[in-house]
Amino acid sequence: MEEKIVQLIKAAGVVGAGGAGFPTHVKVNANAGHVIVNGAECEPLLRVDQQLMSQKADLVVKGLEVVMEATGASRGTVALKGKYHDAIKNLTRAVAGKPIDLFILGDFYPAGDEHVTVYEVTGKIIPEGEIPLKVGCVVNNVETLVNVACALEGQPVTDTYLTVTGEVPKPMTFKVPVGTAMQEALALAGQDNLEGLVIIEGGPMMGNVVRDPELPVTKTTKALIVLPEDHPLIRKRNMSLAHILKQAQVACIQCVRCTDLCPRHMLGHRLSPHKVMRGIKYLQTGEEVLNMALSCTECGACEYACEVMMLSPRRVNAMLKQELGKNGIKLTPSDGREAVTPGREFMKIPSQRLVSNLGLVPYNVPAPLEEIDYRPGKVTIPMKQHIGAPARPVVAVGERVERGQMIGEIPAGSMGAMVHASIDGVVREISNHIVIEGDGVGGVAK
Template sequence: MREQLIQKVKDAGVVGAGGAGFPTHVKISSNARSVIVNGAECEPLLRVDQQLMDIKAAKMVRGLETVMKATGASEGIIALKSKYKHAIASLEKEIAGKPIRINILGDFYPAGDEHLTVYEATGRLVPQGGIPLKVDCIVDNVETLINIAAAIEGKPVTDTYLTITGEVPHPLTLKLPVGTSVQEALKIAGQTSLDGMKVIEGGPMMGKIIENLNQPITKTTKGLIVLFLEHPLIQKRMLPLERIAKQARISCIQCRFCTDLCPRYLLGHHLEPHKIMRTIKHLQGQEETMKMAFACSECGVCEQYACIMGLSPRAVNSMLKKELSKLGIKPAEPPAHQTADTIQAHRKVPIKRLISRLGLKNYDVSAPLSEEEHLINQVEIKLRQHVGAPSQPIVKVGQQVQKGDLIAVIPEKALGANIHASISGVVKEISDSIVISLMEGSDK
């Protein structure tokens, strides 16, 4: 029974629907005591999970129960914010009499960080550099569980839900075929001209600026945020690393606010960003301090909320991780006796205040979920949109495919995920992506 469940999830190509996209069949092959639903959706402006938990509560709970069966978990925990009142009401009906409970989170950032979610929901501390499984937990997000429920019914992952917001005429949350271009997605929200604007994929805290608007959305795309080029968030994102490093050397006043508000430091991780900023002046002989950068989750609290000088410890940490890895330097061992700081509960970043600091108050608006199907003429489906090896194509140029057909498979003895056609059409190109175009005369 367990093997059949896992195989169906594998066949359907389910991966984590946010973040890095870890193949779900591998995750649920482990044993765990608790399965936690990460329903916090802590990134400002995004509206996907909170609406799915309301509208698709039954399906999400079925997915959660499937993971509990596969892992042998004795409890399911749905972690979500108190302000998601409609979702809470819908979920309470679905979990009645089941070994599943709701864990209410405050409206703070980064409530959706895996380590923080596990601590809030269970009181267990995931070791620095470790994964939730180290403390008998598995964490899945909302859309992943919905995809698991669909997989059990034999339906593969062909679409993804995302919020389109910011400087667009019609902010909305919608379902689109995997491989739809960013530009095509923005047109649906009414934004046809992007002169003087930039687009962030993901949330405003951890998302990245998109340089090519023809790039496709993937199974992990959860948001597109359009902002004017002059917006402070965009200006900061566009600073070159050399400038960031120079600012750090010149302007850091060692106030240690970045450390005192760092969510991972507050969970007992050996990470003190202010000390790393101090070493940036002398990139020699400070290896132990610089190695602390490996513990950084790059949540952005330090640069967008804590630093009074407008510096970017997050970018410095990211740079150091890459440089140290090139030199073959490994992360330090985690603390032997990791404990959360007693002040941790009082140093959470309020979302409303964060949105104000980011200059996004005007964009903190409803983005209602629409299930309307949109005609997409062409998709470019990346062969690597998940952790692990790129999938291997099993189709040829010129071949006709139907939506849901298997078009790429996991390489033998590799970590990866199956990929399916997201529209019906003809395979036009195969490279590091598979391009499918709508067949002439077709409207599906």
């Protein structure tokens, strides 16, 4: 049965919906004792997972049970925050009599960093550069488990749930077909004029500024946050790398606060962002500093920490990681003897303070989940929405396809994920994406 589960998940093209899109059939093809659902959703303004856990509690638990069966795990835990009252109520009912418990995480950022989540739930530290399996755990995102449950019924991933919020008339959460243009998703929330506005795809801490609103949503899109172009968060995001580096060199006072608040440093990892800043300042980026950059998750807690000088160790690390990646340099494994720093409990960043610090209080509003049946006139489906090799197109231009039909396969001998048509229509273009023109004009089906 375990092999059959893995094959069904693979055939459905399920990838981690909450991060970089790690193929789920690869993740669950392992032996683990404990499967943890990461329901922290700790980035401000995001509202997908908390509502899925409430409105689709049975599906989430079913997905969790499937992964437990595939991995042979005897224990399952849904880790979520105490403020998700409806989710807690519905999940408590859904897990009754099952070897699954709920774990209430503190309301801090980044409770959803999987190293942090695993430590909070189990008390075990995943060594630097390792994955949760190293300590016997598999961690899955909430929407991923909904997709796993659907995969067992033969339903491939064709849609993605996302929160559209910020400077929009009607903040809301809904699902749209993969490949829908972002500007269409924004229009569903009432925002069809983007003049003077900027879109962030993902959370305000880790998301990216979108330069082209016609770009498609993918299996991993969790949120589109619209902010005025003069919002402090956008101004900071738009700072050039040259400016960031210059600031790091002239303004870092080595106060160490960024290191004190770095969640990976607090788990005993060798990462000390103030030392990276010192290395940049004195142009001394030796092996120790480079290793630090490689273990950075780009969570942005260090930017929050540097509220006086307003520097960005995160951007500096990201730049170093990019350069090291180009040269094939990887993290040197640690000795696995990490220990939590004293006082960690008192150094966590409270979510409410983060929202306030980011200037997001006016936008910290509900974005209710509504089940709509949106049918775009056209979708642009990337062949790479996941970690690993891009999918290989298996359709031709002019070919008619149906929603759910496989249009991209995993190249032989590679790690990757299958890709499926998200609407009925005709293939109009094939490159590193497939464009499908739908039947009729787009809109919300009645």
